[in-house]
Amino acid sequence: MITETETVNAEEKSAVVFASDYLNKLSGEQIEGECRRRLAEGCTKLVVNFSRTEIVNSIGVSILLGVIDSARGTGAKVVFSDVKQETVELFEMLGLTKHVTIA
Amino acid sequence: MKIQDFKSTNFRQMTEAKSKLIHTFGALAELGQEVASRNDFHETMRTSLHLLLGSLAIMRGGVARYSRFEHSMQLVAARALGDEFPLAMSLVQEDERQFLANGLVPIEVSQASVLPFVQVYDRSLSRTWIELVVPLVIRDEMVGMLLLGEKASGEPYSSYDRDIIASMGRHIGVAIAQRNLLADLERKADENRKLYDNLKTTYKDTVRAFAAAIDCKDRYTEGHSVRVGKYSEIIGQELGWGDNEVEGAAVAGYLHDVGKLTVERKIINAPYRINAKESAELNRHPAIGYEILLPIHHPFADVPLAAKYHHERLDGRGYPDGLYDRNIPYIAKVVNLADSFDAMTTDRPYKRRRPAGEVFDDLQRNSGKQFAPEIVNAFCRGMLKELTGETKDKRFRRLLGREYMETEGLVPMLRRALNGMSPTSPLTFINSD
Numbered sequence: 001m002i003t004e005t006e007t008v009n010a011e012e013k014s015a016v017v018f019a020s021d022y023l024n025k026l027s028g029e030q031i032e033g034e035c036r037r038r039l040a041e042g043c044t045k046l047v048v049n050f051s052r053t054e055i056v057n058s059i060g061v062s063i064l065l066g067v068i069d070s071a072r073g074t075g076a077k078v079v080f081s082d083v084k085q086e087t088v089e090l091f092e093m094l095g096l097t098k099h100v101t102i103a
Numbered sequence: 104m105k106i107q108d109f110k111s112t113n114f115r116q117m118t119e120a121k122s123k124l125i126h127t128f129g130a131l132a133e134l135g136q137e138v139a140s141r142n143d144f145h146e147t148m149r150t151s152l153h154l155l156l157g158s159l160a161i162m163r164g165g166v167a168r169y170s171r172f173e174h175s176m177q178l179v180a181a182r183a184l185g186d187e188f189p190l191a192m193s194l195v196q197e198d199e200r201q202f203l204a205n206g207l208v209p210i211e212v213s214q215a216s217v218l219p220f221v222q223v224y225d226r227s228l229s230r231t232w233i234e235l236v237v238p239l240v241i242r243d244e245m246v247g248m249l250l251l252g253e254k255a256s257g258e259p260y261s262s263y264d265r266d267i268i269a270s271m272g273r274h275i276g277v278a279i280a281q282r283n284l285l286a287d288l289e290r291k292a293d294e295n296r297k298l299y300d301n302l303k304t305t306y307k308d309t310v311r312a313f314a315a316a317i318d319c320k321d322r323y324t325e326g327h328s329v330r331v332g333k334y335s336e337i338i339g340q341e342l343g344w345g346d347n348e349v350e351g352a353a354v355a356g357y358l359h360d361v362g363k364l365t366v367e368r369k370i371i372n373a374p375y376r377i378n379a380k381e382s383a384e385l386n387r388h389p390a391i392g393y394e395i396l397l398p399i400h401h402p403f404a405d406v407p408l409a410a411k412y413h414h415e416r417l418d419g420r421g422y423p424d425g426l427y428d429r430n431i432p433y434i435a436k437v438v439n440l441a442d443s444f445d446a447m448t449t450d451r452p453y454k455r456r457r458p459a460g461e462v463f464d465d466l467q468r469n470s471g472k473q474f475a476p477e478i479v480n481a482f483c484r485g486m487l488k489e490l491t492g493e494t495k496d497k498r499f500r501r502l503l504g505r506e507y508m509e510t511e512g513l514v515p516m517l518r519r520a521l522n523g524m525s526p527t528s529p530l531t532f533i534n535s536d
Contacts, residue, residue, distance in 0.1 A: 025150060058130035058157030059150065062182065065162055065255060069183040093122055094160035095256025 014045040016081075019053045023060030035067045039074045046071055047103075051082035061094060068099045079103050127267055130158035134271055138278040148180040151275045155249070156182055158271065159264050163231060163252035167192065168279050169245050174199070176248055179279075183252070184231050195219045202238035203245055207269040207276070209235040209260070235260060237268055239276035246279040306402065307354075314357040317364060321371045327445055330502050332356030334441035334482070337498055341481035342437075351403030352437055358406055359413045359438045362392030375453055389414055390423050405434040413438040416473045428475070436475045440466075440482060443473070448503060459510040467520045480521060487517045 015038040020027040035046055048067065050056075056064075064080075071078045080091065081103040091097050134154045137147055148166050156164050163183035167176035176192045178184075194202070198220040201210075212228055212235065215221045221228065221236075228236075228250075237249035249272055254260065260268075314328035321327065335356035339349035363371060366388055370381045377385065392410030401407075412435035415421035417428040421439075447462045457465075466483070470476045488494045490513060500508045 025153060058126065058133065058155075059153040060157065061160055062153040062157035065156065065160065066183060068255075069162060089122060090126060093126075095254060095258070096160060098257065099255060 012045060013041075013043045014047065015043045016047040016049050018049045018051070021052050021054050023053055023056045023063065025059045025063075028060050028063035032063050032066050032070075036070050039070055039076055043076060045077045045079065047079045047081050049081050050084065050087060053084070053087065056087050056090065061090075061096070064096060068096070072099070077101070127158050130154045131267075131271060131274075134274045138274050144278075144282045145179060147278055148275070151271075151278065152180040152182055155268070155271045155275070156251075159267060160255040161251050161253070162255055164233075165250040166247060166275060167250065168247045168282075169194075169239075171245075179247075184250075188227055188231060189224065192220065192224055199245060202248065203240055203243070205238050206240045207237060207272045209237045209249075209251070209265050209268055212236055235268070237272050239272055239279060241273070241276040241280045244280070246276050246283060249275070303402070310354050310357045313361060317358075317360050320363060320366075320368055327449065328357050328360055330445045330449075331359055331438060331441045333498065333502055334444060335437050337485045338437050338441060338478055338481050341485040342477070347403070351405060352434060354401070354403055355406050355409035355434050355438050356441055358392070358396060359410050359442060360388065360392065361395050361410060362388030362390065364395075365391050373453075386414070386422050405432055408432040409434045409438045411435070413442055415439065417475060418472045421473075433475075436478055440474050440478050444482070448507065459507060459513050460516060463516050463520045483517045483520050487514065487521070490514050490517070 017031055017034050017038070019031055023031070031048070035048070038046060046067070048064070068078055078100040079102075080096075080100050083091070083102055088097075088102055091100075091102070134151055137150045137154070140147065142150070148168075152164060152166050155161070165178050165181040165184050165188070168179045169176055173191075174194050176194065178188070178190045178192075181188065198218055201218060210218075212221055212233055215236070216225075227233075231250075232252045233250050234253055235249070235251040237251065238245060239247040239249065249268070251268065254264075311329070314332065317328045318325050332353045333356070336349055336353040339352035344352070363385075366385055370377060370385055373381065389411050393407045396407035396410050399407075409432065411423070412421075412426065412431050415424065415426045415431045415435060416439075417431070417436075419425050419427045421431075444462070444466070447457045447465065450456050463483070466474065466479050470479045486499050489496060489499050490508065
């Protein structure tokens with residue numbers, strides 16, 4: 001399975017979504033769908049875990065922007081966790097870090 | 104600023120610029136591959152939009168395809184534009200002129216309030232924070248446009264960003280232009296197909312009209328040409344021919360007696376056995392038919408030959424040329440059997456239709472002499488299939504009538520005929536030279 005979700009705290013309604021090793025269109029759209037589903041369920045904190053992710057390309061960035069936009073629409077917080085330094089630099093350079101917390 | 108700090112800042116900026124370049128060129132390379140792929144057009148557009156938005160971290164956007172017939176831009180891919188964003192946006196001449204003049208240069212929406220397009224769609228554009236509209240112009244032709252929202256960084260678009268957008272826009276524009284070209288080709292192919300179908304229908308109608316005209320001349324054999332056409336069609340099918348060949352066989356059957364149009368009606372309708380002179384006159388009809396049909400450009404090459412040789416026999420005793428088996432065109436052999444069978448099974452001025460038993464005895468006896476055995480075989484097989492219910496078609500029943508098809512012992516008769524016939528002609532070795 002490319003994406004997994006787990007409820008961290010039922011009261012806070014947090015969810016962790018694990019990104020796959022290569023964030024391309026197919027796996028990315030799965031993550032986006034999963035995030036949207038969680039947000040629709042009332043999740044207030046969305047954690048995207050990048051511990052397995054080696055590469056994020058432009059399609060991956062576009063997908064993550066979609067996640068950010070969806071979360072903004074529901075007022076949920078987005079956290080990117082376990083991100084590789086290289087990817088953090090990419091997110092910083094592109095301005096994604098203005099919308100998410102890197103943990 | 105200390106020299107050390109300056110160096111460090113400069114190094115960081117250079118590293119960032121390098122990373123940006125690598126990220127952007129990666130997106131450009133992927134876009135090139137996507138556009139050149141054979142993926143579904145809408146899938147390509149969706150991927151292209153992802154790549155463009157992701158390369159510069161643009162929060163939202165869309166790709167629209169221009170319809171020159173409707174003068175409108177139709178959204179083919181969108182990200183984060185919401186459900187209310189219009190799927191089709193009309194353009195007026197002024198928009199089109201301005202878009203064409205701009206080419207791939209992005210238009211800043213906030214600076215383009217004079218454009219009717221921006222005025223009309225102002226609400227939708229501002230609600231979705233669309234900052235740039237990029238006309239996609241390929242080889243001086245408008246093919247679509249890009250709609251781009253704010254950058255994730257919140258910074259304004261730089262000249263570097265605009266160059267990247269123009270470059271990626273060109274790729275996307277080429278993909279749309281290719282799709283348009285393909286759609287044009289498909290439309291033209293479809294028109295040609297319809298035209299061809301119409302011509303085919305006209306041809307068939309003309310052939311049927313001719314068949315009716317031929318049959319009108321002979322009040323005793325009304326419908327003869329049509330029946331011969333249908334029997335020939337059945338034989339073609341039973342021989343495993345393709346649709347085109349089967350259709351050709353039907354046409355050959357319809358027109359086989361066209362030469363009779365020039366034969367005097369009293370000879371054709373004579374209620375007695377005609378004399379030698381009259382017979383000679385009547386026997387000219389195959390050659391005349393050939394002369395009539397030859398100048399016509401038929402879609403099926405053998406139609407004139409079927410008319411000319413449908414009275415030839417395998418044993419060389421036919422007319423007009425007394426050809427032997429292998430010299431007789433195959434289609435003429437098919438029509439010959441269909442013609443003879445119809446003559447035997449319909450009332451004539453001087454004789455009543457013959458009972459089925461006699462007819463199939465005749466076919467069996469003359470197989471290899473008058474008729475090609477494999478054609479007789481195919482014909483009998485077709486009829487047997489209908490009688491035994493192997494096929495649901497009622498082709499023979501429609502042509503011969505229920506009573507004839509319910510002749511007692513017809514099935515064993517056909518089985519005997521089939522068993523008694525060699526599948527190949529015994530006369531094929533005869534040297535006719």
